[in-house]
Amino acid sequence: MDEITGVPAATRHAISVIVNGAPRAATVDARLSLLDCLREAWGLTGTHAGCEHGACGACTVLLDDAPVRSCLLLAVQADGARVTTIEGLAAGDELHPVQQGFWACHGLQCGFCTPGMVLTAVDLLARVRDPSEAEIREALAGNLCMCTGYENIVRAVRWAAARVAWART
């Protein structure tokens, strides 16, 4: 038994994950979610717990470039993978175009859904160069926002799409 956690030591596992380009290691309980590992073991509190049953999308991160719900994934499942969180998106002082779009279009109010929304939009724009409004709404439909009514988020993604498309030409 581990004196600190009260959990049998045998259920703890060593993992290593490339998080935002840098290697991270931790020894975690088998039952620890990737979300809690990011937040508690590695101090990356930009990823948020909204529902912890996979319905709201607030905890979305990119796992090997694909969006996942970090509340439904165990940390041990991410062993050896690459994870991108909201903290890893900006290039130094330069916000990612999707982050810029959210700022320019007032695509956030309380900000709690924003990291998951932004990463979901980043994934969309990686797959679809110039998404229509319907495609954007479809892509964002797994992420709940309680503040904006989504309209300015859709505008933000379109704003970013124009920038990303321009940058690629």
Added chain:
Amino acid sequence: MRGHATPAGWVGRPLKRLEDPRFLRGRATYIDDLTFPGMLHVAMLRSPHAHARVVRLDASAAAALPGVAAALTGEDVARVMPPLSPLIPIPNPPRTYPLAVGRVRYVGEPIAAVAACDRATAEDAVELIRAEYEPLPAVVDPERALAPDAPVLFDEMGSNVLWHDTLTYGDVDGAFTAARTVVRERFTIHRYVSTALETFGVIAHVEPGTGLVTIWSNDQRPGLTSGVVAAALGVPQNRLRLLALDIGGGFGNKRKAPYLIVAALLARATGRPVKYVEDRRENLVALAHAANGVMEAALALDGDGRFLAIALRDVVDEGCNLQNPTLHSLLKLGNIVNCYRIGAVRFEAYSVLTNKCPSGANRGIGKPAMCFAIERLVDLAARRLGRDPAELRFANLVQPSEFPYETPVGASYDSGDFPGTLRRALALADYEGLRAAQAAARREGRLVGIGIAVAVEPSSSNLSSYMLATGKGGTSGVGEAALVRVELDGSVRVATGNVASGQGYPTVIAQIVADELGVTPPDVAVSPWFDSHENPWMFSSGNFSNKFSGTDAGAIVGAARAVREKILAIAAHVLEAAPGDLELRDGAVGVRGVPGRFVTLAQVAGVAYRDLLALPPGAAGGLEARYYYVNPAATRPDGARRVGVQLTFSNSAHVTALEVDRATGAVRFLTYAIAHDCGREINPLLVEGMVHGSTAHGIGATLLEEFVYDGEGQLLTTTFMDYLKPTALDVPAFRVEALETPSPRTALGAKGVGEGGAIPSLAAIANAVEDALAPLGVTIRHLPLTPARIWEAIRGA
């Protein structure tokens, strides 16, 4: 967006938010992001029964689990604190505590709490608590709760009625007798809540030497909560430091003093910092629900279709809410006549206990239901009289020349152009075109409907109105406090008693202060967080009833102008000029018309804080001011029990068209147009964002969201998989247009906008669905209008 004058200063500009980068980078600090060395984590045991006696509760096995530092039961809590005080004076008031003692009264009611080294261990420990219950009959329906033989929640009360009163204004009986037409309907209002994406949370720490209790939380009413928590803990308020960090949405329901108390008691018991953050199920089951209820409403009309009187019997289901009931009743007095000239009002109010989650404030509090009832009645009257629903509304709206317009209940509408707002919304939606398209669709057998709702959107609650229910004084008016300080280097800092949860206060406050002090918004650092030992505050401090425009703006302007006077006095002395000849511009004070004769704000601050002998003779040093603003429009109830429940009145008109799928009952929006008027807009970009967001709340409440209890009081919708929130696919693109009729009652002419679309949208959508189903003769009496419910209505027609 139209209607905005080109602003001379920063106020009025659609400035993007200064605070956004840290949110966009994942560097905000929400309550759950904060950790301390040695911090413990709390899990709670909650009642699985709606009503039961607790015959055995043994937490010893939980307390013995390795990693567990403390376990508290309701009886433990009752030994160390006085009972919570109810807001409403009740004969033989029940003694209730943050954890249930001896009896549980709703599913999810906490009865024990465990603090452990991590949340998972705390959850493990909760499973080891031995609890045995003897179930009691539960009362779930509020009208059943009124029956003499109904199970009673609190035996000492003798009934479930918290408040029952009939308020009559004007000759209601005469109006109904004289009426040519009376429309009467019974509406049931369902339970829903805005569900901020961040759940409620708290961290408490008790400093062992001084006994200072420090509590971080996302409670949105710190001014109110501070006193409740201090009384429970038996500490004076100067030994309770209450802090709020970034708040991930509030919408009224983010208040739960009992959780703060439990965390503080555990911190006191263990000597360690203690964190409790709700999980989503706890949030949905036990934080707070907008009250459900039954509204029996009648509208009297004369032969010309003019509205004469409204009568309402309103049964509000408070659940197990002793602490702050009657909110959903009293606030209906703010919009009981809505935008209309109606000379007489009867309001029979019941506030009733049931074995359900306690009711609580939620975006609009009672006003969405009130607007729903009256706007449904207006549509029913239009249909009965064969008149166009827009035209019947125009015939009854308060006219722009009538402001200030006093309603029979004592609400004083400050400003607006109700016909103009409705005209704009109809034009924006192309009402004529929609009617033509609807006629064509009907010929094809399609179910297309158009819905209209107009609304006053009352804001800034006058706390004197509670006297109607409590019969006692001691709390009245409404205000807010602000501090403006120019630092020694000339930079500007602002703090208020309010807490931000997405409204953009750091930006709009900076805009306001920049104008007053002649600097730019980025020069103004607005404290993003609340600290009861640093920020000025008063009882009404906090985030509720869209009060920013009606109170906070006044406090900020008041403090900024006081600082401005000090700046001018010092600068006049230094420049040897008359204060009246000076102007503040570009971070400096200069002599008007004399370029080059100026001192910078930093130089003025240098005199105020450092070069003290350079101050004007007799002047005090320092360059800061605190201002405690009281909205001047608030009064106490008069002898006829008339009172302005709220103080400023924004207004809007929503026009929507939608199609109902005959086969599935699903609703698809064709258009959604909103014209709104919240007075002078401090930041139109942020205002429009709130218009979108508040309307989306109404869409969710109308079409999707419902807390469904079964007959035994079990809550059946306890996750976001069955309590459905609107997604980006459920919310349409909005067409929004703004009018700006400045309020004469607020510091900047601005009026509340936060509740906004959450008030009229329920009515607009319901009216549209009923219009779509008009060929089938369906009347909408219940929400939400889920596909299943609409499908049943179609089949039943």
